[in-house]
Structure formats: structure tokens, C-alpha cells
Amino acid sequence: MSKEVVVSGIRSTGYLHLGNYFGAIQNYVKMQDDYNCYFFVADYHALTTLPDPKELKPNVYRVIAENIASGLNPEKVALYVQSDVPEIPELYLMLNMLAYKGELEKTASFKEKARSQPDNINAGLLTYPSLMAADIIIHRAHKVPVGKDQEQHLEMTRNFAGRFNHRYGELFPEPTAFNFGEQLIKIPSLDGKGKMSKSENENATIYLADEDDKIRKKIMKAKTDGGPTEQNSEMPDYIENIFMLMKLVSSEENYDKFLADFNKCEIRYGDMKKQLAEDMIAFVSPIREKAANLQNDIPMLQKIMQAGKEKARASASETLANARKLIGINY
Ligand code: TRP
Numbered sequence: 001m002s003k004e005v006v007v008s009g010i011r012s013t014g015y016l017h018l019g020n021y022f023g024a025i026q027n028y029v030k031m032q033d034d035y036n037c038y039f040f041v042a043d044y045h046a047l048t049t050l051p052d053p054k055e056l057k058p059n060v061y062r063v064i065a066e067n068i069a070s071g072l073n074p075e076k077v078a079l080y081v082q083s084d085v086p087e088i089p090e091l092y093l094m095l096n097m098l099a100y101k102g103e104l105e106k107t108a109s110f111k112e113k114a115r116s117q118p119d120n121i122n123a124g125l126l127t128y129p130s131l132m133a134a135d136i137i138i139h140r141a142h143k144v145p146v147g148k149d150q151e152q153h154l155e156m157t158r159n160f161a162g163r164f165n166h167r168y169g170e171l172f173p174e175p176t177a178f179n180f181g182e183q184l185i186k187i188p189s190l191d192g193k194g195k196m197s198k199s200e201n202e203n204a205t206i207y208l209a210d211e212d213d214k215i216r217k218k219i220m221k222a223k224t225d226g227g228p229t230e231q232n233s234e235m236p237d238y239i240e241n242i243f244m245l246m247k248l249v250s251s252e253e254n255y256d257k258f259l260a261d262f263n264k265c266e267i268r269y270g271d272m273k274k275q276l277a278e279d280m281i282a283f284v285s286p287i288r289e290k291a292a293n294l295q296n297d298i299p300m301l302q303k304i305m306q307a308g309k310e311k312a313r314a315s316a317s318e319t320l321a322n323a324r325k326l327i328g329i330n331y
Pocket of ligand 1: 007008009010011042045131132135136144146150153
């Protein structure tokens with residue numbers, strides 16, 4: 001039986017952090033053996049906010065390097081850059097003829113962007129969902145591993161795919177969000193406010209590129225208090241967050257020890273944070289170093305991107321030829 005097709009896009013802006021690692025990359029890594037995976041850096045999507053050309057390129061190299069350093073195997077998956085696959089914008093153009101202004105304007109992400117950048121409400125922003133749909137259905141994907149915030153885009157993808165099928169003939173499966181079930185974790189921010197994210201407090205977010213000292217400093221600054229005064233009391237959320245991070249990167253022994261200390265009201269948060277910092281460093285530093293080595297070898301990265309592009313285009317050109325034929329623009 002042939003494997004199901006999985007597609008996911010990675011934003012090319014900002015540095016990857018623990019939230020990206022445990023929320024997305026780790027799941028990509030788990031899927032690479034069981035599915036036919038296409039993972040790409042969404043550099044065309046990044047153009048909707050007019051990035052500085054000087055920054056875009058190193059960002060793309062970095063994202064590719066960090067994903068490989070985190071365990072994505074470019075021999076198992078197609079790892080490529082969106083703009084290297086011209087079949088995607090061609091399908092995007094076709095899908096734009098099936099996308100209505102009204103539904104695009106109603107998209108939550110569009111409304112949010114229109115609010116945050118009122119001076120640049122460009123057509124690319126409006127048609128972000130049709131480009132994302134093209135990314136996905138160009139490989140006739142079945143599953144898309146994305147977070148809850150992408151649910152609406154995925155629903156629009158199904159609508160566009162369904163409209164195409166209805167008008168021109170069956171070509172596209174209607175893709176669904178890949179459900180990680182229990183594993184869909186939000187990584188809490190170190191200041192106890194919300195989750196780790198690119199846009200929130202930098203000092204409360206641990207990046208895969210952070211140096212050891214920086215990791216240590218950030219963790220030692222994480223919010224704690226004087227400790228519980230009653231045995232087995234409930235944890236405040238900022239303490240629960242520290243335990244959660246420990247669960248992800250520390251040994252079971254360490255985790256159990258501090259949990260027992262907490263329950264006995266003997267916890268010393270300073271010691272706990274010191275331990276967490278060392279375990280976090282042991283976790284992050286090999287990824288950071290591998291990513292740095294890759295970024296120091298651009299020809300190597302380019303070779304990987306070239307191989308990804310070839311795999312992606314093989315699949316994309318087949319879909320596009322079929323789409324052209326069904327529409328009747330194959331002369
Ligand atoms: N919109 C996605 C995000 O903001 C990125 C993305 C672009 C994507 N194209 C995609 C995700 C295709 C999944 C499939 O994270």
C-alpha cells in the first residue's frame with residue numbers, strides 16, 4: 001500500500017524555539033518513516049509582510065538547518081523551499097479563480113493582519129489561504145500537521161479543492177489536520193504568561209540557537225515563589241510550567257525527586273532551576289551546534305535544498321499537468 005501524503009509549511013521568520021520543537025518539528029520527525037512527507041519553508045508567504053532581502057535568505061538557511069539538526073532527515077522527506085517549486089504559484093493562480101473575495105476577507109488571519117499592518121493590506125495577504133491551499137494540494141496531500149490556529153486555512157483548502165473537483169473533475173483529496181492527540185503540547189513561557197512564542201518576551205523563550213549561558217540565565221530568571229506551605233498542594237501555573245519543561249528534557253529521576261520535594265514542601269526552586277538549566281543545555285546544545293555547522297556549510301545546505309526541490313517538483317508537476325488537462329489549458 002502506498003503511504004499517505006503529508007505536507008507542512010514552516011514559517012521562515014524568526015528563530016525556532018522550544019515551542020516549535022515540541023509542537024511541530026518533533027512530530028515531523030515522528031512522521032518521516034510512516035508517511036510520504038513534504039516539508040517546506042514558506043518563503044513566498046513571508047513576502048506578504050515585505051521582509052528585508054538581506055534577512056530572508058539567512059532566515060531560510062537557518063530554518064532548514066535547524067530542522068535537520070532537530071532530526072528531520074532530508075533523505076527520508078522532501079525538504080524544500082516553496083519558491084523553488086514554480087508549480088505552486090501556478091496552481092495558486094488557478095485556485096484564485098475559485099476563491100471568493102468575501103470568504104478571503106472573512107478569514108481570521110487576514111483580518112488580524114489587516115489590523116496590524118493597515119498600510120500594507122496587499123493582495124498576497126488576502127490570498128494567503130489560496131497559496132497555502134496550493135502548497136498542500138499540489139502534492140495531493142491527505143494530512144497536514146498544523147496547530148489549531150491553522151484550522152480555518154485548512155477548511156478553506158478543502159473548499160477550494162472541492163470546488164476544483166466539482167467544476168473540473170476529481171483530482172484532489174480533501175486534506176485534514178493531522179491530530180497529534182495527547183502530544184499536542186503548548187510550551188509555556190518562562191515568565192508564567194502564555195506560551196513560548198516568537199512574538200512574546202524573548203527572555204521567557206528558549207531558542208534552539210541560544211548559547212549555554214543564555215539558557216542558564218533565562219531559566220534562573222523564571223518566575224517562582226517561596227514554595228508551598230501545605231503538603232500536596234496545587235501548583236501555581238508558573239511552577240507547573242517549570243515541571244513541564246523538566247518533564248520534557250530531564251531524566252525521570254530528576255523530575256520525580258523535585259515533584260516529591262514539592263509535595264513534601266521541601267522544594268528549593270533555585271536547585272530545581274539549576275538542574276533544569278543543565279538538562280536544557282544538554283538538550284539544546286547538540287541541536288544548536290549541528291545547526292551552526294550546517295549554516296557554515298552553505299554549499300551543503302544548497303545541495304540538500306536542491307534534492308528537496310527535485311522530489312517536490314516531481315510530485316508537483318504531475319499534479320499540475322493533470323490540473324491543466326482537466327481545465328483544458330493543455331495545448
Ligand atoms: N500558514 C502556516 C503558518 O502560519 C504556514 C504554512 C504555509 C503552511 N503553507 C502551509 C502550513 C501549508 C501547512 C501547510 O504556520
